[in-house]
Amino acid sequence: MPTTYKCPNLGNCHKADNQEQIALPAGADPICPECKSKLIPVGKTVLKMPDNKTIALIVGILVLIIGGGRLFFMRSNPSPKPGTALVQDMNQPFNGKTLLRFHGSNTIGVNLLPALAEQFLKQEGYSNVHKVSETEDECSIVGEQNGVEGRIEIAAHGSKTAFEGLKYGQCDIGMASRPIKNDEWQALKPVVGDLRSNGSEFVLALDGIAVIVHPSNPIKSLSVSQLADIFSGTIKEWSQVGGLNGAITIYARDENSGTRDFFNDAVLKKYGKTLAGDALLLENSKKLSASVATNxxxxxxxxxxxxxSNHALSLSDVGVQARKPSPFTVKTEDYILSRRLFLYASETSKNPLVARFIDFATGTAGQQIVASIGLVNLDPTPVSQPSNVVPEYDPRNISMGWRNLTSGATEIATRFRFRADSEVLDTRANRDIGRIVAVLSQPKYKDKRVVLIGFADAAGSIKHNKELAQKRAEVVATALIEEGVQCAEVTGVGAEAFVAPNDTQENREKNRRIEVWVK
Known part of the structure; x- marks a missing residue:
């Protein structure tokens, strides 16, 4: 016997919008033939009709209940004064229009996305825009336009849920605090297309994974290997790393968290370790921070x-000096545990608001909101070092060529990086071209010269690495020249001044970078 289904992908699928029922043979994969979302079975419940006396009795009771309830409501809830806002009852059905649906990262979804969504609705002409919280990790941003309510739904249960939501048509845009994994990319490609393309993967903001301790803890710096030993439970006492006596209490994010995925890859897996079994797991980032602050x-x-109020530790690694997370070291991705925060969406989405929201969020207005929330935005405005002196701990100081090139220059706060094993700019770098052009078009940079400096990883000979660094710097120069920016110097210094160990593919990609300076 065939099974009857319906598609839940409202706003993106005609079959869902028309409430069309889809019959499939028993055992068939319940996938929508139009949008490829997972189908939901249509329930069939048969009700036995009551007799006339029973109907009359039920009607009478309902009339008494409704009448009495209405009288009580009118007495206890007089009409609001003009201009008084009403709080929306989340138990009441929503009769407006769902504009956008977001699933994924708690880091993005709890604070940043609601702030972006509120401003986006106002930009789209909605009034009375406000946030309606459902749970700590779920909310809606609601506004009114032409007498009709519209809302943006946000569910922040971890980066893994972003890709699950996209796969099953449960969200329009996924939020992730890590790049899409290979298995996720392969599984989603037939459903929503290539999520690693420039039209589907968007860097929204930058963040650093800070390792935090209580403000009273005297420890100031740890190595990544020490972190691996602590979080795996190998090191159990603070005195083992130069601290005071006391058993270490480990707090970590839950298994759905992109923050945890990133930390696992960058710290624990690097040393063949796993998270300690007695680590206290929390779904919510605020709770984790508050827990550390009280212990x-x-x-x-x-x-x-x-x-x-916690203390963030400086981190070092093999061949890399200790650095604290700061807006600058995170923006340049030179801090060891810096990361990108992403939005993912199908390049062929039928919802026009998807592209409009992403343009807003990655544009000037959206990036100002990113900074106001406490994350690091993508604004590449040049940053001057005090008295034009780079701090002594900066690993680039060991390069005489770098010091000569940057003498008297001002650094633009970004790095150009490339897709794995290629000379193709990655998704952030592609959009940073336009951002840098906008900055350099300002009158104060009219007569400035642009200097590009290329670095390589440690793989290969000195000569080969210098040639690769030069070639990649010329790729960036070509892209800037096409936009009308003239580059005075384009130099590859090679395998020098590493900002990450050369032990993994991801770390080698961090070392393959192009710096931009003006002087």
Whole structure:
């Protein structure tokens, strides 16, 4: 016997919008033939009709209940005064229009996305825009236009749920605090297309995974290997890393968290370790930060905008000097545990608001909101070092060629990086071309010269690495020249001044970078 289904992908599928029923043979994969979303079975319930006396009795009771309830409501809830806002009851059905649906990262979805959504609705002409919280990790941003309510739904249960939501048509845009994994990319490609393309993967903001301890903890710096030993439970006492006596309490994010995925890959897996079995797992970033702040023996990892009153440690690694997370070291991605925060969407989405929202969020107005929330935005405005002196701990100081090129120059706060094993700019770098052009078009940079400096990883000979660094710098120069920016110097210094160990593919990609300076 065939089974009858319906498509839940409202706003993106004609079959869903028309409430069309879809009959499929028993055992067939319940996938919508139009939008490829997972179908929902249509329930069939047969009700036995009551006799006339029973109907009359039920009607009478309902009339008494409704009449009495209305009288009570009118007495206890007089009409609001003009201009008084009403709080929306989330238990009441929503009769307006769902404009956009977001699933994914808690780091993005709890604070940043609601702030962006509110401003986006106002830009789209909605009035009375406000936030309606459903749970700590779920909310809606609601506004009114032409007498009809519209809302943006946000569910922030971890980066993994972004890709699940896209796969099953449960969201329009996924939020992720890590890049899409290979298995996720392969599984989603037949459903929503290539999510690694420039039209589907968008860097929204930058963040650093800060390792936090209680403000009273005297520890100031740890190596990544020490972190791996602590979070795996190999090191159990603070005295083992130069601290005071006391058993270490580990706090970590839950298994759906992109923050945890990133930390696992960058710290634990690197040393063949796993998270300690007695680590206290929390779904919410705010709770983790608050827990560390009340426990003098605690340690945890958290997004940069959740440090709060805690102390963030400086981190070092093999061949890399210790650096604290800061807006600059995160913006340039030179901090060891810096990361990108992403939005993912199908390039062929039928919802026109998807592209409009992403343009807004990655544009000037959206990036100002990113900064106001406490995350690091993508604005590449040049940053001058005090008295034009780079701090001594900066690993680039060891390069005589770099010092000569940057003498008297001002650094633009970005890095151009490339797709794995290629000379093709990655998704952030592609959009940074336009951002840099906008900055350099300002009158104060009219007579400035642009200097591009290329670095390589440690793989290969000195000569080969210098040639690769030069070639990649010329790729960036070509892209800038096409936009009308003249580059005075384009130089590859090669495998020098590493900002990450050369032990993994991801870390080698960090070392393959192009800096931009003006002087």
């Amino acid at each position: 003098p023996n605690a340690i945890g990892f958290i997004g940069l905008n959740y440090i709060g």
